[in-house]
Amino acid sequence: xxxxxxxxxEKFSKFSDxxxxxxxxxxxxYQFKVAKLKDDFVWHDHKDTDEVFLVVHRSMSIExxxxxxxxxxGEMFVVPKGVKHKPFAQEECHGLFLxxxxxxxxxxxxxxxxxxxxxWI
Amino acid sequence: xxxxxxxxxEKFSKFSDxxxxxxxxxxxxYQFKVAKLKDDFVWHDHKDTDEVFLVVHRSMSIExxxxxxxxxxGEMFVVPKGVKHKPFAQEECHGLFLxxxxxxxxxxxxxxxxxxxxxWI
Numbered sequence: 001x002x003x004x005x006x007x008x009x010e011k012f013s014k015f016s017d018x019x020x021x022x023x024x025x026x027x028x029x030y031q032f033k034v035a036k037l038k039d040d041f042v043w044h045d046h047k048d049t050d051e052v053f054l055v056v057h058r059s060m061s062i063e064x065x066x067x068x069x070x071x072x073x074g075e076m077f078v079v080p081k082g083v084k085h086k087p088f089a090q091e092e093c094h095g096l097f098l099x100x101x102x103x104x105x106x107x108x109x110x111x112x113x114x115x116x117x118x119x120w121i
Numbered sequence: 122x123x124x125x126x127x128x129x130x131e132k133f134s135k136f137s138d139x140x141x142x143x144x145x146x147x148x149x150x151y152q153f154k155v156a157k158l159k160d161d162f163v164w165h166d167h168k169d170t171d172e173v174f175l176v177v178h179r180s181m182s183i184e185x186x187x188x189x190x191x192x193x194x195g196e197m198f199v200v201p202k203g204v205k206h207k208p209f210a211q212e213e214c215h216g217l218f219l220x221x222x223x224x225x226x227x228x229x230x231x232x233x234x235x236x237x238x239x240x241w242i
């Protein structure tokens with residue numbers, strides 16, 4: 001057991017790419033991931049799991065067809081499983097995510113923003 | 122589906138007691154809970170689940186027998202299942218927690234700090 005605190009700012013300082021979620025902690029079969037977000041992600045859903053967004057720095061939005069949820073620092077949102085959504089950030093945003101181990105960032109949509117899975121930082 | 126961001130600061134503004142975890146979001150069978158921490162909690166463990174601590178405001182410590190982990194704002198820690206620990210906060214700290222639905226705050230230790238479960242805020 002590693003008795004070291006996980007410092008989110010330090011984790012964010014270690015990479016600069018966008019939309020690539022990196023694992024910082026695992027709790028039971030779930031993974032906390034950090035990612036920097038900028039501009040548009042792809043429309044996608046996750047058929048088998050809800051997904052948590054927690055904004056650590058700046059702000060982002062999640063589009064759902066007719067509705068848009070704006071998330072500022074210290075705000076979170078749960079996207080229910082099977083619900084199509086498109087994350088978006090005007091300025092680079094730092095986000096913390098929670099998903100079961102193995103979830104692919106783009107769901108089944110794929111594309112060039114599909115990231116390698118289970119990459120720890 | 123409720124398209125409203127969950128604002129942690131607003132949640133913390135709604136109560137003043139210590140060590141009483143209130144649910145703010147559910148993701149699959151897991152619950153995010155907020156609590157204000159001050160002074161000593163009880164030594165306890167959770168036999169069946171890991172437990173996540175994420176410090177939102179100020180700082181706290183988690184004691185583990187010979188080791189102590191200090192957590193400041195923006196830092197998190199996962200206490201593995203079955204590991205005895207005692208949270209502590211010198212000044213009132215605001216924490217975000219993640220546990221499976223139904224987990225009791227004091228584990229099997231009970232006592233006067235045992236809180237009612239599944240209370241949403």
